[in-house]
Amino acid sequence: MSIAEAGEFGLIARVVARLENGPTTLLGPGDDSAIVAAPDGRIVASTDVLVEGRHFRRDWSSGADVGHRAAAANLADIAAMGAVPTALLVGLCAPADLELSWAEELAGGLSDEAALTGASVVGGDTSASPTLTIAVTALGDLGGRPPVLRSGAQPGDVIAIAGRIGHAAAGYTVLSRGFRTPKALVEAYRRPVVPYEAGPAAARAGATAMIDVSDGLLQDLGHIARASVVGVDVHTNTFEISGQMRDAAAALGVDPLQWILGGGDDHALVATFPAEAVLPQDWTVIGKVHESTGVTVDGRPWGGPVGWDHFR
Template identity: 55%
Template sequence: MGTIGEAGEFGLIARLTRRLPQGRDILLGPGDDAAVIAAPDRRVVATTDLLVEGRHFRRDWCGPYDIGRKAAAQNLADVVAMGARPTALLVGFAAPPATAVDWAERLYDGLADECREAGASVAGGDVVAAPEVTLAVTALGDLGGAEPLTRSGARPGDIVAVRGRLGHAAAGLALLSEGRDGPAELIAAYRRPEPPYAAGEEARSRGATALLDVSDGLVQDLGHIAAAGGVGIEIDSSAVPVPEILGPSGPVYALTGGEDHAFAGTFPPDAVLPPSWKRIGVVAEGTGVRVDGREPPTGGWDHFRA
């Protein structure tokens, strides 16, 4: 297949953009100075993440297809966590010139497939040379006339609930770090999160007062809702889903593990949630997050310290 250095910038761009289906929100796709994307609501939701090899992924632990899916998923989940419908991704891709074109194409296949899953397209991007593989992903979304679901709306008495897997990615990462290759379900969860994209619309339709995706760990991320709303959050750990496969450290993984991109939100006291949502606590007067009435275990992810 050759290397991307041999293909050259414009050859590589041609090979990659060919793999990216353009949905109806893409009014003008890759190839000009900029893309043009539908924003029917007159507002656009936008978020960006930078993923660096060795820091956010390891090429010996994750193949290009999974890296692509994960990079897309974490940004698409952020858009959904605002209560918006994802429309488009812009992707900056940096790689050493010796990288196989095939590897890059598989990565873009992963990006494209995750976008399909969430109803979005890849609208544009950039490719450059760099010592490590680096991905810069920006996701855009449409609010469809509704107000954004921010982190600041939780009120004392609200229900706290989660939707999606917790702790699986952290358990999978721990297994890979120990050189193990199973259970396959946990390794796969680390390699490729499966954000339940329907959660944004479900939360909005049930009157959610705050919503976010769990990227840094449940307790740490709920802390953002507590801080932004000036409230306390009381978690009942026995209500937090901890499937047996997570093993003896399961409760810790579920409370502090990030990267599953589950959704956590707060809802009015009388909200009736779909069965896929699990009620795990309540919003209270006060500050911070308490688990079973106590200070929670520390944990979570600081990109510069961890």
């Protein structure tokens, strides 16, 4: 059955049936607005859009995969402030002939990914559109902590990362060359594994700046460098390149460092910490903040791609 056959209210009923309310949901879907607990007295909020053909392909990813990825992209932005996600709102624009089951799977993926953080899908909207588009807004709570901004890095800080890096980009390259394996890389592209708890943990450990790697490590570190008016240097010998990634890179004729330094979509968290800070579990040092400006790799400018421009 298509979503047009189900009708707007039929679609909404089926989608809502796939959602589960969490502890922070005071009023879930079904009224003009949702109501979410905001015990901190401040709310952290972020929006990301995913457009078919640009951010996902239905022949590469299931509805559930896209739901997981759309949720992860937004939840990671909340974690990157040092906050704990509480809610998602979802706008779904879809061709009238979209299978209802795809929309239901999408809702299930969104809900399941949110549940990993304790958050829930609390509301949304739907419309017909020629282009399948998913707009997600995530909300989160700071738990009384100051937010970790992009602008607080200091010369002498270490740069550290939590989560996988380069895996999603490798999976994307694999899929775009027409392959379906190695499965671990393809799955990393389909469903990022985001270390959500590493965000608040970094805040508690004194992180001075933080960002989620959505567009590419060097590009996203560039945002920290510019906002903090510092230089950052990444040390490539700190990256463990798995055998699987190395083999895939060799087979596809790619330098795996291009995936690691320029690939987005893993939604790892990268943060700066004072040199004397005790890094929490899951965080690995990958470089150093210095005076001066810009982003370097092993002390030199990087010649490869640094990331993604959404209009180029």
